[in-house]
Amino acid sequence: MKIHRLPKDDNTNGWSAVIPARKPHYALKDDINSDWVVLGAGYAGLAAARRLAENCPDQKVVVVEAGQVGENASGRNSGFAIDLPHNVGSSLEELEGSHRFMRLARMAIDQLESTVKLHNISCDWVRAGKFHTAVSSRGRQNVLEPFAKELEALKEPFEWVEGATLEQRLGSPHFNAAIYTPGCALMNPAALVRGLADNLPDNVTLVENSPVVEASFQNGIKLSTPRGSVRAPKMVMGANGFSEQFGFFNRRFLHLVAHASLTRPLTEQERANFGVVEQWGLTPANAFAGITMRYTNDHRILIRQGLSYCPSQRVATSQQAAIRRNHIALFKNRFPSIANVDMEHTWSGFVCLSRNGAPGFGQLTPNIWSAVCQNAVGVTKGTFGGILAADMATGRENPLISDMQSLGQPDMLPPRPFLDVGVRARFGWELWTNRNEA
Structure with missing residues (x-):
């Protein structure tokens, strides 16, 4: 089958722009054979490749990446390794589901942290926790207070922060209250994924x-690139939303785009006015109307805002200037003490969601996971x-596989254009009803 839509790097990613340049691995120029092929070098693909190499030390693994590592979605996110579910239910079944998710997430964070330390990956990795914030009293009542009760039911540690204490810790008077949880790790995501890619086992x-x-899936796997190909009997699919191009998960995924900006580093005087010493990360009570933010180790402030429906997985260059202006206005509103700080980088990143929040995980065919x-x-x-896809593919017993399977499979979506109309209407409704959290 021909692949018609590919990732496109617009060279705007701020996270990679603020770290040293990296020489990419070579582009495929030959026809090669392998025992395994992994499609995509994001977090899933790199984790699968590392695990396949560990499980099958005498076998060869090839990872095929369309662009440069760290320049697509994996390196463009906000840099949170989150250990808690965003929305926790209060029923016993929902609480058990939360426990399963936390086991999975904390395993992943421990694995990442171990790899970062082992290979001395310079990505500003820190277990700083995160603030879940509300701007309005309504957000506090409808989101934070139930969240606190559910964390108590989960027996999870948290801290309620508000008033002058919250303003002092965030350097902003904008927020009504926050719940701080300690388990989240923060990092430069482009630096992390680069480091993971550059320190793979020798048989990868x-x-x-x-x-x-x-791509051909007859008599094994054959993936053809403009100048070469890879043949292997087995494959792990890690191409996220682009997996639809290969005939999998058709009408299962929603493609969204989020926009982010990163300031220049604060000067010494600006840091004194800001009054914050430790880096922090915060997520909003409502992801549609609110803003995700970071204060980084190199004294920059990240704003991510503007989640919208984008089935084309493309953003026009003309949008970037308007996005940057909006982010500057949002920054001035939230940080009046340092309002003259400018945005140095603005970029967009694509997000893949399913209707029911389930992942596209498991065995797709007898030889593809x-x-x-x-x-x-x-x-x-x-x-x-x-x-876990690598463990399943190699027959390695792992009790967390059942936790992963319990998350379900993506639900079918309505056909377009009905889907487009419904999604845009829902987004409009979310923005309007939660405008108090802007």
Whole structure:
């Protein structure tokens, strides 16, 4: 089959722009054979490749990446490795589901942290926790207070922060209240995924700038690139939303785009006015109307805002200037003490969601396994999905596989254009009803 839509790097990713340049691995130029092929070098693909190499030390693994590692979705997120579900239910069944998710997420965070330390990956990895914030009293009452009760039911540690204490810790008077939980790790995501790619086991070969333009699943796997091909009897699919191009999960995924900006580093005087010493990360009570933010180790502030429906998986260049202006206005509103700080980088990243929040995980055919659709929690969900797909594919017993399977499979979506109308109407409703959280 011909592949008609590929990832496109617009060279705007701020996370990669603020770290040293990296020489990519070679592009595929030959026809090669392998025991395994992994499609995609994001968190899922790299985790799967590492685990396959560990489980099958005498076998060869090839990872095929369309662009350069860290320049697509895996390196463009906000840099949170999240250990708690975003929305926790209060029933016993929902609480048990939360426990299963936490086991998976914490396994992934531990694995990532171990790899970062082992290979001395410079990505500003820190277990700083995160703030879940509400701007309005309504957000506090409808989101934070129930969240606190559910964390108590889960026996999870948390801290309620508000008033002058919250303003002091975030350097902003904008927020009504927050719940701080300690388990989240923060990092530069582009630096993390680069480091993971550059420290793979010896029996893994990574090829970059090698977009797959044709795929055949007859008599094994054959992935053809413009200048070469890879043949293997077995494959792990880690291409996230682009897996539809290969005939899998048709009408199962929603493609969204989020926009982010990163300031220049604060000067010494600006840091004094800001008054914050430790880096932090915060997520909003409502993801549609609110803003995800970071204060980074190198004294920059990240704003991510503007989640919208984008089935084309493309953003026009003309949109970037308007997005940047909007982010500057949002920044000034939230940080009046340092309002003259400018945005140095603005970029967009694509998010793959399913209607019911389930991942695209498991065995797709007798010789293809999948770890895609991370539902906007890519660092942890991609990592544990890739590890468990590799364990399933190699027959390695792992009790967490059943936890993963309990998350279900993506529901079927309505056909377009009915889907487009419904999604855009729902987004409009979410923005209007939660405008108090902007």
